[in-house]
Amino acid sequence: MIQALPTQSLINQWVTICPIEQILPNTGVCALVEGQQVAVFRVGDGTEIYALSNYDPFSKAFVLSRGIIGDxxxxxxxxxxxxxxxxxxxxxxxxxxxxxxxxxxxVRVIEMQVQVSV
Structure with a gap:
């Protein structure tokens, strides 16, 4: 699991997760953000980034970052x-x-760094 680092901002608080190249296209990683497990996914050719809870309510386990990407x-x-x-x-x-x-x-990518809003 990646430990997120806070970024200073007056409007929104964004947390840097990792460099984008650490997330292979069509895979996900789990990051601990403000005590929450967040699944961050890099989709397709790598330009689409999504973030959602890592918690699977059906299995009651924190596993979605290991899920299979598709459409x-x-x-x-x-x-x-x-x-x-x-x-x-x-x-x-x-x-x-x-x-x-x-x-x-x-979620956004700034200077090749993936960031999640908290």
């Missing part, structure tokens, strides 16, 4: 490595059970 009808998604439920990377909505949604986080 369903053009929607970027991650499949849980345990029971294979799929989550929309943009919204956190479970694509297999409309009653379940997990938290998402704003």
């Amino acid at each position: 369903r009808n053009g929607i970027p998604k991650v499949a849980s490595p345990i029971y294979k439920q799929n989550f929309n990377l943009q919204t956190g909505q479970c694509l297999d059970d409309e009653t379940v949604r997990i938290p998402t986080f704003a």
